[in-house]
Amino acid sequence: MEIKSVALLGAGAVGSYIIWGLSKLPDIRFGIIAEGSRAARLRDEGCSINNVTYHPQVWSPQEAKGVDLLIVALKYGALPGALASIREAVGPNTTVMSLMNGVDSEKIIAGAIDSKQILPALIKIASRHDGNGVRFNPEKTIGIVFGEAQAPFESERVLAIEALMRSADIHIRHTDCINEEIWCKFRLNVCNNLPQAVIGAGLGCYRDSEHMRAIKEGLRRELEDIAAAKGIDMSKCPASSGRGSAVPPSVRYSTLQDLDAGRHTEIDMFSGALMAMGKELGIPTPYNEYTYHIIKALEEKNDGLFDYSGQNKENTCAR
CATH class of the missing domain: 3.40.50.720 (NAD(P)-binding Rossmann-like Domain)
Structure with a gap:
């Protein structure tokens, strides 16, 4: 052939x-x-x-x-x-x-x-x-x-x-072991791609912030629980499958690039898919649910939904 x-x-x-x-x-x-x-x-x-x-x-x-x-x-x-x-x-x-x-x-x-x-x-x-x-x-x-x-x-x-x-x-x-490798790439995207998009920072944020590492770890645990329930043995992948290309700490991955450019993201493919699988399997996905909704809200912000300039101002009270 x-x-x-x-x-x-x-x-x-x-x-x-x-x-x-x-x-x-x-x-x-x-x-x-x-x-x-x-x-x-x-x-x-x-x-x-x-x-x-x-x-x-x-x-x-x-x-x-x-x-x-x-x-x-x-x-x-x-x-x-x-x-x-x-x-x-x-x-x-x-x-x-x-x-x-x-x-x-x-x-x-x-x-x-x-x-x-x-x-x-x-x-x-x-x-x-x-x-x-x-x-x-x-x-x-x-x-x-x-x-x-x-x-x-x-x-x-x-x-x-x-x-x-x-x-x-x-x-x-x-x-x-291509199915396992696809899930390893999926894990890389969910854990590295999404948290940085929420705060708008380069990839170095995971190195420099314990809070960013905690968010990344929460997303990873949920994904791996779902993968295990679906019979995906991610340990079959070579160690290199858990890494991406060598990049400087300033790099902004695709989700953040989309938000920077005012485009809609692929969050439905990432956290959206994990939420659906988690619901089907009875596995809670609170980190992914929050990430999904906050990135959807950032898309709405880019779309102008929260532009209140020119609207009549109403009195508000802080309590």
């Missing part, structure tokens, strides 16, 4: 790593799936990645139909609306790899296509938006971790995708 055609759905911070790598391979048919104004913008402006503008092909889902590999790198909130495009682009021999955060994107995608075509995966990359572009350090990027959910783990498609990505200088590693 050889991968000769690849389509990408989602050209943001994660998708940019794929564009950066695959655009250098002359023998691979590669394109971004987009429609309407987004497609026109990609054709006109391209993608700015590490101060270089790339102009990959832009395809409709119909033009991408039957590609060997479809990579989904969307924001969580965009996935339900993209299921029709995924269904249209996937052919009988297409492998689908989701590089989205969270633990349920594969399950959502499986509602639109044959679940056997999905190859579970995750990505670890410290990228950031820089003006109209994206920046990351290719050398320090951990990259893609992926694998079959059950044996044989070194399947034909696993080896073909690994060969493709290595030829593109994309860091990649296959594993025989």
